[in-house]
Amino acid sequence: MTAADQPRDGAGGAGTGALLDRARGQALDLFHSAWSATPATVRRWALAAVIVNAGIAVTGAAVRLTGSGLGCPTWPRCTPDSFVPAAHDAHSPLNMAIEFGNRLLTFLVLAVAVGCVVAVMRVAPRRSSLVYLAWIQPLGVAVQALWGGVVVRTLLNPVTVSVHFLLSIGMIAAAFALYARSGEGDQPPRRLVHRDIRTLGFVLVAAVLALLIAGVVVTGTGPHSGDEAASRFGFDIQSVARLHADAVWVVLGLTFALLFALHVTDSPGRARRGALILLGVELAQGVIGYVQYFLAVPALLVGLHVLGSTLVWIATLRVVYLMRSRGPAGAPFTGENLLDAAGV
Structure with missing residues (x-):
């Protein structure tokens, strides 16, 4: 080893030590x-x-x-x-x-x-x-x-x-x-939108859950079993795919109805933006779904479709939570919203 090599080794050791110190600090911050x-x-x-x-x-x-x-x-x-x-x-x-x-x-x-x-x-x-x-x-x-x-x-x-x-x-x-x-x-939940719009949000959650169940049936019928030894559902793939597509259109219709209702009733902007984001995620997911179907379900697109399904689920839940309020964080329970929480 030459003298010229030694500073570089020392610098490398110092760099490694700095990385370890940084990682240790981040771990402590995470713990705290x-x-x-x-x-x-x-x-x-x-x-x-x-x-x-x-x-x-x-x-x-x-x-x-x-x-x-x-x-x-x-x-x-x-x-x-x-x-x-x-x-x-x-x-x-x-x-x-x-x-x-x-x-x-x-x-x-x-x-x-x-x-x-x-x-x-x-x-x-x-x-x-x-x-x-x-x-x-x-x-x-x-x-x-x-x-x-x-x-x-x-x-x-x-x-x-x-x-x-x-x-x-x-x-x-x-x-x-x-x-x-x-x-x-x-605080007890206080509605920020009309009662019927909130009900529509709950119906949308149920519809998305039904869509996810239909999706796993399609997956369990399709070609990506995970191993040659794995069994498959005995359904006709075209029939279950068509049923899944019908559920997609139902969810899209409910989402559009929710978005329209939020806008015409001048509901809070956060709820309207949340519904708009949900519609955008659903449309992107629908495009991926149709493309993967016509391309004979390539693995990469199926993986993106699974990611999209989780994003649709999260965006749906977010919209429902944005349509009601429990007061700011740290606000104590007062009971003044009990009538509203009961739907009166």
């Missing part, structure tokens, strides 16, 4: 954001829960779309003799790595879930409504992990795979409820 929580950090943890639950739903679909659904053929081990990927005659190293990587992401979702619980337990004043919602996250992760074992042990039966995705949809809803509630007070 939960342990010394404020209403703002609770809201950020809830948003993180929405993101990671949506993310693992998409990565779970990627596992199936790459044919890696049984890359780890056992559960909780990856192979009969190992918790981590090991040489296995029936599965390629790449498929095993993809499936095992998705399993590891469960620990990220769990870490965020624990962060949510710690934050709502440590924030002052503690709000029981947030505590209940936060505890859904780690309990839901446990249920999802156990159900993942059922999926593997049933060789990717389309029913168990469909339930696995729908559990993620439920987790997203609970996480978004935590996010929305952490940014408002504990």
Whole structure:
């Protein structure tokens, strides 16, 4: 080694040390954001829960779309003799790595879930409504992990795979409820729009949920099973795809009706913008859906369609929460809105 080389090595070591110090500092900041929580950090943890639950739903679909659904053929081990990927005659190293990587992401979702619980337990004043919602996250992760074992042990039966995705949809809803509630007070809900418009919002949520269920039936009937050993629903693919498309048009019609009603009644701008964003997301999702159908469902477009379905779900929930108020964050319960909360 020459003298000219030494400064560069020293600089490299200093750079590595700086990166480690920065990572350590960020980890401490993350810990303190939960342990010394404020209403703002609770809201950020809830948003993180929405993101990671949506993310693992998409990565779970990627596992199936790459044919890696049984890359780890056992559960909780990856192979009969190992918790981590090991040489296995029936599965390629790449498929095993993809499936095992998705399993590891469960620990990220769990870490965020624990962060949510710690934050709502440590924030002052503690709000029981947030505590209940936060505890859904780690309990839901446990249920999802156990159900993942059922999926593997049933060789990717389309029913168990469909339930696995729908559990993620439920987790997203609970996480978004935590996010929305952490940014408002504990007053009884006060409608910001006409009662019938609020009812239309609830109908739209039910329609989107039905659309998601129809979507998993199409997925369970289509070609991307996740593994050659996986079974499929025995439906005619064109019939279920057509049914799914009909549900799309129903959701689009309801969304347009909601947007129109919000505008003609001069409803709050946030609710109108939320409905407009929802309509835009739905239109983009519809374009992807039709394109993937006519291109014989290429894996990449199917993955984008799964991402779009989670975004449609989140945007729908957001609109419903924007049509009512519980007062500003920190506002105490007064009872003055009880008549409005009861719909009087």
